[in-house]
Amino acid sequence: xxxxxxxxxxxxxxxxxxxxxxxxxxxxxxxxxxxxxxxxxxxxxxxxxxxxxxxxxxxxxxxxxxxxxxxxxxxxxxxxxxxxxxxxxxxxxxxxxxxxxxxxxxxxxxxxxxxxxxxxxxxxxxxxxxxxxxxxxx
Amino acid sequence: xxxxxxxxxxxxxxxxxxxxxxxxxxxxxxxxxxxxxxxxxxxxxxxxxxxxxxxxxxxxxxxxxxxxxxxxxxxxxxxxxxxxxxxxxxxxxxxxxxxxxxxxxxxxxxxxxxxxxxxxxxxxxxxxxxxxxxxxxxxxxxxxxxxxxxxxxxxxxxxxxxxxxxxxxxxxxxxxxxxxxxxxxxxxxxxxxxxxxxxxxxxxxxxxxxxxxxxxxxxxxxxxxxxxxxxxxxxxxxxxxxxxxxxxxxxxxxxxxxxxxxxxxxxxxxxxxxxxxxxxxxxxxxxxxxxxxxxxxxxxxxxxxxxxxxxxxxxxxxxxxxxxxx
Numbered sequence: 001x002x003x004x005x006x007x008x009x010x011x012x013x014x015x016x017x018x019x020x021x022x023x024x025x026x027x028x029x030x031x032x033x034x035x036x037x038x039x040x041x042x043x044x045x046x047x048x049x050x051x052x053x054x055x056x057x058x059x060x061x062x063x064x065x066x067x068x069x070x071x072x073x074x075x076x077x078x079x080x081x082x083x084x085x086x087x088x089x090x091x092x093x094x095x096x097x098x099x100x101x102x103x104x105x106x107x108x109x110x111x112x113x114x115x116x117x118x119x120x121x122x123x124x125x126x127x128x129x130x131x132x133x134x135x136x137x138x
Numbered sequence: 139x140x141x142x143x144x145x146x147x148x149x150x151x152x153x154x155x156x157x158x159x160x161x162x163x164x165x166x167x168x169x170x171x172x173x174x175x176x177x178x179x180x181x182x183x184x185x186x187x188x189x190x191x192x193x194x195x196x197x198x199x200x201x202x203x204x205x206x207x208x209x210x211x212x213x214x215x216x217x218x219x220x221x222x223x224x225x226x227x228x229x230x231x232x233x234x235x236x237x238x239x240x241x242x243x244x245x246x247x248x249x250x251x252x253x254x255x256x257x258x259x260x261x262x263x264x265x266x267x268x269x270x271x272x273x274x275x276x277x278x279x280x281x282x283x284x285x286x287x288x289x290x291x292x293x294x295x296x297x298x299x300x301x302x303x304x305x306x307x308x309x310x311x312x313x314x315x316x317x318x319x320x321x322x323x324x325x326x327x328x329x330x331x332x333x334x335x336x337x338x339x340x341x342x343x344x345x346x347x348x349x350x351x352x353x354x355x356x357x358x359x360x361x362x363x364x365x366x367x368x369x370x371x372x373x374x375x376x377x378x379x380x381x382x383x384x385x386x387x388x389x390x391x392x393x394x395x396x397x398x399x400x401x402x403x404x405x406x407x408x409x410x411x412x413x414x415x416x417x418x419x420x421x422x423x424x425x426x427x428x429x430x431x432x433x434x435x436x437x438x439x440x441x442x443x444x445x446x447x448x449x450x451x452x453x454x455x456x457x458x459x460x461x462x463x464x
Contacts, residue, residue, distance in 0.1 A: 007168045007170075008168075008231055008256070008258065010164075029234055030234075032232070033227070033230070033232035033233060033234050034227075034230055034232055035230070035232060036227075036230040036231045036232045037232055038226070038232065038233045038235060038254075038256045039232070039233065039234050039235065040234075040235045040236075040238055040254050041234065041236060041239060042238070042239070043238075043239040046245075047245075047246065049246045050245045050246050053245065053246060053248060054238060054252075056156055056157060056160055057156065057160055057251055057252055057253055058160070058238075058253060058254060059157075059160035059161055059163065059164045086156055086157050087155075087157045088157055088160075137161070137164055137165075137168065137170070
């Protein structure tokens with residue numbers, strides 16, 4: 001039987017913590033949609049637990065965290081821990097966008113972030129990275 | 139977990155693992171290999187949940203109402219599952235699934251399992267996928283399952299019909315009587331919710347709805363649709379609305395309609411599956427004959443007609459079945 005699989009890349013665009021700037025997240029959400037992804041946008045001011053809940057329940061391939069507040073070193077590890085608790089860390093591609101100082105990058109990647117895209121990254125680059133690196137769900 | 143076997147996945151789901159439930163729904167949505175075995179294995183564990191369908195025009199307040207419903211159910215100690223269906227682009231397949239953003243009252247509560255689904259524009263398979271996702275939530279042990287969808291188009295109406303009870307949201311002053319008839323919403327609703335009831339025009343909409351409902355043809359013993367008013371944003375009227383949903387559930391049991399509804403649903407499920415399977419069989423057959431394009435080129439060239447080719451392709455299949463039947 002040729003059961004045709006209908007796979008779409010699912011992505012959660014997350015704003016976490018006390019950071020009220022979501023212009024970038026909106027632009028990314030739209031670009032992902034136009035790339036054919038199914039995008040779930042978290043809304044502003046989410047706690048790490050809310051992001052974890054959404055990522056686990058929605059079974060997203062990609063978790064994109066947008067942080068402009070400088071709190072990435074505390075918020076990102078909390079999200080990673082939460083994902084691990086629900087066995088959702090291994091097969092979720094975690095990318096971070098926003099203002100991340102050069103000296104923090106290695107630390108975040110050690111924590112489990114797969115890629116960091118700073119301001120000015122061409123949208124195609126991010127989309128291409130996702131297409132090449134998502135874990136198969138089937 | 140990416141390569142987990144179907145039986146393990148079912149075991150984990152029944153054991154209450156959130157990730158297993160999430161992955162099961164993914165497999166159902168993707169129609170991954172083996173998804174049918176999974177749904178089949180879940181089947182015996184279903185039938186305990188009350189399924190409520192919520193539909194209505196964009197901006198009528200569905201998501202906000204669902205949020206308040208989930209909160210009240212949780213306060214009463216019930217476990218809740220929500221499936222929210224949003225449209226997707228017919229061109230790119232992409233979608234922004236925005237209903238989750240309204241689920242503020244129950245965020246971080248893992249016992250509310252909220253899942254966004256996109257209408258992937260697939261062969262009318264969306265209602266099948268939704269119905270199967272409801273089964274997964276049911277088998278997981280959810281007491282109340284809410285299916286939320288934009289009330290535009292036939293496929294959405296089909297999705298909502300997978301629910302035991304259907305609520306239709308009508309915003310105040312949403313047009314004259316003719317609009318309501320045109321949308322065909324009167325036939326599918328068990329409860330009509332005039333949301334944003336604090337806006338002007340709400341009373342008029344309630345009256346119009348009631349008049350329209352009075353005119354519909356009903357058999358004695360049928361459920362009489364109710365019209366309720368809510369202000370989902372503040373939660374006003376939600377308790378009353380849930381009371382009406384309970385009344386409908388009780389009526390289903392007392393009138394014996396639940397059995398009838400189940401029967402119809404099973405028949406519909408079977409029909410959908412058969413249709414899908416048959417069309418897969420024929421797709422294979424077309425591929426074996428050199429692909430659909432080659433056949434269509436012959437039609438383009440005026441050598442034959444779609445009818446002749448269809449007869450030609452289905453003929454052997456029919457003969458084969460006939461021979462087997464004896």
